[in-house]
Amino acid sequence: MFKINYCNQCGGKTAFRIAEGEDRKRDVCHDCGFIQYLNPRIIVGTLPTYQGKVLLCRRAIEPRKGYWTLPAGFMECGETAADGARRETMEEAGAQLTDLHLYALYDVPMIDQFYMFYRAEMLSGDFSAGVESLEVELFALTDIPWGEMAFPTITKVLRQYIDDLPSGHFNLVEARIG
Amino acid sequence: MFKINYCNQCGGKTAFRIAEGEDRKRDVCHDCGFIQYLNPRIIVGTLPTYQGKVLLCRRAIEPRKGYWTLPAGFMECGETAADGARRETMEEAGAQLTDLHLYALYDVPMIDQFYMFYRAEMLSGDFSAGVESLEVELFALTDIPWGEMAFPTITKVLRQYIDDLPSGHFNLVEARIG
Ligand SMILES: [Zn+2]
Ligand SMILES: [Zn+2]
Numbered sequence: 001m002f003k004i005n006y007c008n009q010c011g012g013k014t015a016f017r018i019a020e021g022e023d024r025k026r027d028v029c030h031d032c033g034f035i036q037y038l039n040p041r042i043i044v045g046t047l048p049t050y051q052g053k054v055l056l057c058r059r060a061i062e063p064r065k066g067y068w069t070l071p072a073g074f075m076e077c078g079e080t081a082a083d084g085a086r087r088e089t090m091e092e093a094g095a096q097l098t099d100l101h102l103y104a105l106y107d108v109p110m111i112d113q114f115y116m117f118y119r120a121e122m123l124s125g126d127f128s129a130g131v132e133s134l135e136v137e138l139f140a141l142t143d144i145p146w147g148e149m150a151f152p153t154i155t156k157v158l159r160q161y162i163d164d165l166p167s168g169h170f171n172l173v174e175a176r177i178g
Numbered sequence: 179m180f181k182i183n184y185c186n187q188c189g190g191k192t193a194f195r196i197a198e199g200e201d202r203k204r205d206v207c208h209d210c211g212f213i214q215y216l217n218p219r220i221i222v223g224t225l226p227t228y229q230g231k232v233l234l235c236r237r238a239i240e241p242r243k244g245y246w247t248l249p250a251g252f253m254e255c256g257e258t259a260a261d262g263a264r265r266e267t268m269e270e271a272g273a274q275l276t277d278l279h280l281y282a283l284y285d286v287p288m289i290d291q292f293y294m295f296y297r298a299e300m301l302s303g304d305f306s307a308g309v310e311s312l313e314v315e316l317f318a319l320t321d322i323p324w325g326e327m328a329f330p331t332i333t334k335v336l337r338q339y340i341d342d343l344p345s346g347h348f349n350l351v352e353a354r355i356g
Contacts, residue, residue: 003187005186005188005189008185010183013189039255042217077290109255172280174280
């Protein structure tokens, strides 16, 4: 995730070691003994659709600036996962959604991330690029720019959606990536 | 979650404020500008069953020491959610599980937690209390100590299981608690 050098409680130096009563190495403060736990983070996103098209955002920020993605971002404290997914969709794509349906859960343990994607129909054809997007566009499923996708999780959930569409059954998918 | 006083990168003092380019207050370092994000944490747990009984652990640690719970704990970096649920079950209850089936997702935004419970049959009738458990016991569903449950999430997933059992259909449940 990222390297910790100092205790966020007392400002003392930390060491990455096994503290008493723990079974694995953690960042432990030399001075006050505080253990700073790092845990996987949840990324909440949506697959917004409108009249058979899917809404993609072209990233204005690194990593993968200029590549296409679905609206998604880190879940924030104080919100539910679905609330977070809705918020990200508004922030990045300026789009309002109807009911959200949980659709894909992806473990990405290599980078300590856990993805939750919701399917949702857009409330209208309105959308607009937020500050983290260069542009936002509705794509027909035959026009998705597969060669310019930002992340493997995005490609995976879009392919799953295209596979499921003919049957109309969108069962929850659980998968590990990487 | 918890209060941050110092930057874990440079050891400088932090302030809880809106940094440039951010839309909400975060812990920001006065000296180096590092933003320390706090995000909700995932708690992974299981509902282990064996010959129609359910395995509960009596907590040896605070909070809710002495009360009954299901095996559950914070998901760790580098593992999948299902791996974490299996690990917690081994650590707290000394029990091995067959296939895990995702069963309940609970948002608890008041305490910045996201719960994931899996159903799983135990591989055998073997179990033993880990260091975080005073005792571990298989309970008939008619004998569950409802008045001594540790957390609302535990009560909720057990009641859901009892509701679903007659039909044999254990559809994934999504709920917000608190
Ligand atoms: Zn300290
Ligand atoms: Zn700093």
